[in-house]
Amino acid sequence: MSQDNLQKEADSFGDFYRAQSSSPTIQQIFRVANGLETLSEEITPYSFVTLSDLEKICHWLNLTPGQSFVDLACGNGSLGLWLAGQTGARLTGLDPSSTAIAMAQAKARRLGLATNARFVAGSFADTTLPNESFDAASSTDAIWLAADQQAALGEIARILRRGARFVFTSCSTLDNALLKPDPSSGCEERIVFDDPFVL
Numbered sequence: 001m002s003q004d005n006l007q008k009e010a011d012s013f014g015d016f017y018r019a020q021s022s023s024p025t026i027q028q029i030f031r032v033a034n035g036l037e038t039l040s041e042e043i044t045p046y047s048f049v050t051l052s053d054l055e056k057i058c059h060w061l062n063l064t065p066g067q068s069f070v071d072l073a074c075g076n077g078s079l080g081l082w083l084a085g086q087t088g089a090r091l092t093g094l095d096p097s098s099t100a101i102a103m104a105q106a107k108a109r110r111l112g113l114a115t116n117a118r119f120v121a122g123s124f125a126d127t128t129l130p131n132e133s134f135d136a137a138s139s140t141d142a143i144w145l146a147a148d149q150q151a152a153l154g155e156i157a158r159i160l161r162r163g164a165r166f167v168f169t170s171c172s173t174l175d176n177a178l179l180k181p182d183p184s185s186g187c188e189e190r191i192v193f194d195d196p197f198v199l
């Protein structure tokens with residue numbers, strides 16, 4: 001994806017995050033539909049991850065306090081911050097939207113997690129993060145947006161330590177070769193893998 005197209009995509013997600021942050025209705029739609037009402041009101045994702053998905057992701061990440069993980073395409077930081085709070089691990093959230101990054105930083109402060117969480121600009125194609133620097137990676141409902149998913153997985157492998165886990169959910173369409181769940185369906189589907197990827 002060209003830098004221009006990535007910027008346009010990031011800007012349109014930024015528009016959504018601004019609208020969501022000023023609309024309790026939009027926030028509630030995602031919280032109620034995904035069964036997240038028992039979590040802090042700061043947890044306002046833009047994805048279809050349910051509470052039980054989130055608990056599985058947390059379990060599969062297998063993180064212990066003090067370890068580090070990266071949440072790729074973190075959006076406004078909601079789910080990565082919840083995972084950081086549950087595990088005590090240090091979070092790096094990455095997203096191409098500067099609006100999302102600013103919101104995630106503010107959320108971290110309100111949740112009292114600012115010392116354990118940082119947010120940086122980047123994309124699946126170019127995270128700008130150092131080699132072998134994380135104990136795990138997560139990504140929710142976003143890797144389908146990577147123009148080249150093989151390259152994205154290569155980049156994720158580069159920044160993870162040996163034996164680290166990458167746990168993700170995604171959506172897929174028929175022209176989406178790598179994560180295609182059912183070629184006969186012809187419609188968009190959501191995938192939740194049964195096991196983490198272990199590198």
Ligand SMILES: C[S@@+](CC[C@H](N)C(=O)[O-])C[C@H]1O[C@@H](n2cnc3c(N)ncnc32)[C@H](O)[C@@H]1O
Pocket residue numbers: 006009010013014044045046047049072073074075076078079094095096097100122123124125139140141142145146147
């Ligand atoms: C559907 S939202 C999911 C956000 C977050 N993971 C969540 O669960 O709330 C998709 C996110 O992917 C980000 N995104 C779009 N294109 C991307 C790319 N090429 N690389 C990384 N992130 C991207 C968007 O800025 C947006 O925040």
